[in-house]
Amino acid sequence: MPNSVLKGRSTRKTHTHTHDYYNRLSGHEGKTSSLFLLSLCYLPRSILPSPFHFHSLFSLIPPPLSLPLSLSLSPQFSRSPVSVNFIEVDNREMKEMNPWHTPVTIIITVIGVMAIVALVTVAVLQNRPLPQKYKYGIVMDAGSSHTALYIYEWPAEKDNNTGRVEQTHLCKVKGPGISSYASAPVKAGESLRLCMEEAKQWVPGKRHHQTPLYLGATAGMRLLNMANSSASDKVFQAVEGALQKFPFSYQGAKIISGQDEGAFGWITVNYLDERLKQGLETRGALDLGGASTQISFVSDNYDGSESPSNSVTFRLYGNDYNLYTHSFLCYGKDQSLRMMQAHQSQAGPATVLDPCFHPGYTATKNYSVLYDSPCVSDRKPKDAPDTFTHIGIGDFLQCQAAVKSVFNFTSCKYSRCSFNGVLQPLLQGPYGAFSAYYFVMNFLNLTDTSVPLEDVKEKLKRYCATNWDQIMQQHPEVKLKYLAEYCFSGTYILTLLTEGYNFTSESYSDIKFIKKIKGSDAGWTLGYMLNLTNMIPAEAPDTPLLPHPGYVSVVSVIAVLLFILFIVSLRPLWPRCSKQPQIV
Numbered sequence: 281m282p283n284s285v286l287k288g289r290s291t292r293k294t295h296t297h298t299h300d301y302y303n304r305l306s307g308h309e310g311k312t313s314s315l316f317l318l319s320l321c322y323l324p325r326s327i328l329p330s331p332f333h334f335h336s337l338f339s340l341i342p343p344p345l346s347l348p349l350s351l352s353l354s355p356q357f358s359r360s361p362v363s364v365n366f367i368e369v370d371n372r373e374m375k376e377m378n379p380w381h382t383p384v385t386i387i388i389t390v391i392g393v394m395a396i397v398a399l400v401t402v403a404v405l406q407n408r409p410l411p412q413k414y415k416y417g418i419v420m421d422a423g424s425s426h427t428a429l430y431i432y433e434w435p436a437e438k439d440n441n442t443g444r445v446e447q448t449h450l451c452k453v454k455g456p457g458i459s460s461y462a463s464a465p466v467k468a469g470e471s472l473r474l475c476m477e478e479a480k481q482w483v484p485g486k487r488h489h490q491t492p493l494y495l496g497a498t499a500g501m502r503l504l505n506m507a508n509s510s511a512s513d514k515v516f517q518a519v520e521g522a523l524q525k526f527p528f529s530y531q532g533a534k535i536i537s538g539q540d541e542g543a544f545g546w547i548t549v550n551y552l553d554e555r556l557k558q559g560l561e562t563r564g565a566l567d568l569g570g571a572s573t574q575i576s577f578v579s580d581n582y583d584g585s586e587s588p589s590n591s592v593t594f595r596l597y598g599n600d601y602n603l604y605t606h607s608f609l610c611y612g613k614d615q616s617l618r619m620m621q622a623h624q625s626q627a628g629p630a631t632v633l634d635p636c637f638h639p640g641y642t643a644t645k646n647y648s649v650l651y652d653s654p655c656v657s658d659r660k661p662k663d664a665p666d667t668f669t670h671i672g673i674g675d676f677l678q679c680q681a682a683v684k685s686v687f688n689f690t691s692c693k694y695s696r697c698s699f700n701g702v703l704q705p706l707l708q709g710p711y712g713a714f715s716a717y718y719f720v721m722n723f724l725n726l727t728d729t730s731v732p733l734e735d736v737k738e739k740l741k742r743y744c745a746t747n748w749d750q751i752m753q754q755h756p757e758v759k760l761k762y763l764a765e766y767c768f769s770g771t772y773i774l775t776l777l778t779e780g781y782n783f784t785s786e787s788y789s790d791i792k793f794i795k796k797i798k799g800s801d802a803g804w805t806l807g808y809m810l811n812l813t814n815m816i817p818a819e820a821p822d823t824p825l826l827p828h829p830g831y832v833s834v835v836s837v838i839a840v841l842l843f844i845l846f847i848v849s850l851r852p853l854w855p856r857c858s859k860q861p862q863i864v
């Protein structure tokens with residue numbers, strides 16, 4: 281039988297009764313109740329009770345309402361005194377007309393809704409960000425001037441080494457660098473204790489045993505090893521003994537080569553910038569320490585064939601790099617000052633007039649201290665007195681000339697050289713200059729490299745000419761040793777960059793003086809740890825098609841669409857409400 285026919289018949293009948301019923305209600309007590317019942321027609325039929333249940337519904341109406349209703353019904357519909365079975369449509373016909381009411385349909389709908397809810401819930405829960413757990417690594421930078429302890433952390437669940445490693449803590453060891461303890465090696469180990477205790481607090485106890493601990497010694501220990509290898513060994517023994525007492529996974533203490541120091545500094549800078557991961561043009565690294573300085577960059581003019589000792593190759597995140605790097609031992613800020621002063625005092629005078637120190641600066645210094653370094657020891661004047669008077673005259677141009685004396689520009693057997701006969705390819709790309717480059721230029725307020733180089737020199741000239749008393753008055757908070765040397769240090773930095781590395785007035789603006797990148801210090805330590813823990817994959821890791829929130833959204837939208845599709849597919853079973861109110 282066609283549906284329309286069924287519908288027509290049914291509507292008429294129900295309408296009659298509804299109308300009747302409505303009239304009775306409106307004529308009597310229950311306007312509110314009648315409106316409620318009429319509105320049921322517009323609800324999905326599956327949630328409405330069957331005709332039989334309507335009977336029960338009426339039975340729920342309180343007596344003042346239900347009594348007149350039951351009284352008005354003809355006896356044939358009354359099956360009990362309280363029952364109001366006034367609907368004439370028999371159940372069988374009703375079901376044929378509106379199979380939506382069948383228990384199967386209701387069950388399917390409920391199961392469908394539950395399945396969708398379950399699917400979305402599982403997708404959301406399965407992919408929700410878990411409470412973050414971290415892994416840790418500790419690197420000690422045993423530099424010539426001091427030792428620093430760095431703690432790094434990265435998300436523990438990123439097992440394919442794609443998690444970002446960040447510096448969480450820096451502890452500066454009190455006292456000088458470990459190479460200064462050559463005559464009392466045990467003290468070198470003791471000096472590290474406080475920072476190691478701090479590390480125990482920073483790394484959660486559960487992670488102590490899995491946390492690798494490395495100590496890398498740089499130019500100070502290179503020089504000590506050159507001058508006195510057994511003293512250097514004793515310092516390392518003392519340091520190892522001290523570090524092994526702590527609960528971390530000790531991975532050894534060693535001198536890292538100048539080449540490694542340069543290369544790992546370059547990795548740190550480019551890793552933190554995310555240039556490696558994204559395969560972007562890399563940034564060169566300029567590192568100025570106390571005893572050595574490093575320059576590292578990638579140049580199209582350098583393939584490693586000329587002077588292979590300056591070449592380091594990497595494959596990182598699927599890209600090949602041929603890095604040019606060179607470390608100049610003795611060209612750190614402290615050792616270059618020694619070299620310059622050795623040049624000024626070759627004849628062993630009792631007074632040294634120094635253009636790189638402020639006018640009014642006077643100090644008594646010891647010749648044996650000045651020459652106590654392999655960088656200058658062979659130049660010690662024979663008949664010099666024990667001490668000399670160091671007097672500042674604050675002349676930038678003379679200072680520049682004196683600084684230049686530490687570089688040798690005479691011979692170069694390569695296509696081009698920086699200084700001391702060392703190959704240097706054409707400069708290329710942006711550069712990050714850190715460590716003492718930053719400390720000094722930041723103090724001098726000269727970190728803005730968009731300022732023309734000539735103006736920078738002019739400012740420095742005025743600074744150097746300032747009286748020492750005035751300088752001390754202006755900066756009472758700054759360590760006197762640093763304060764006395766900023767004129768020299770600034771002049772040395774500009775001379776090294778322009779005369780040594782051949783930065784021009786134009787390319788000088790490619791340099792950025794940096795201390796930290798995204799919260800982590802620029803320096804070799806992070807690159808060193810990334811390398812030793814294999815944290816940078818050679819190949820680019822497979823990335824998921826969608827990030828987590830995108831994935832959850834897509835699954836949810838598909839689930840909802842499927843549900844709607846499911847409901848639409850049941851269209852033939854949909855109930856049809858006439859425009860007139862009806863009660864089924």
Ligand SMILES: Nc1ncnc2c1ncn2[C@@H]1O[C@H](COP(=O)(O)OP(=O)(O)OP(=O)(O)O)[C@@H](O)[C@H]1O
Binds near residue numbers: 572
């Ligand atoms: N605030 C500052 N102002 C001026 N100079 C500073 C400041 N802090 C540190 N220095 C100096 O900067 C130089 C570089 O320091 P850094 O700690 O990078 O070198 P290092 O690791 O000791 O040396 P190297 O790498 O050559 O072994 C050192 O001579 C140090 O004394």
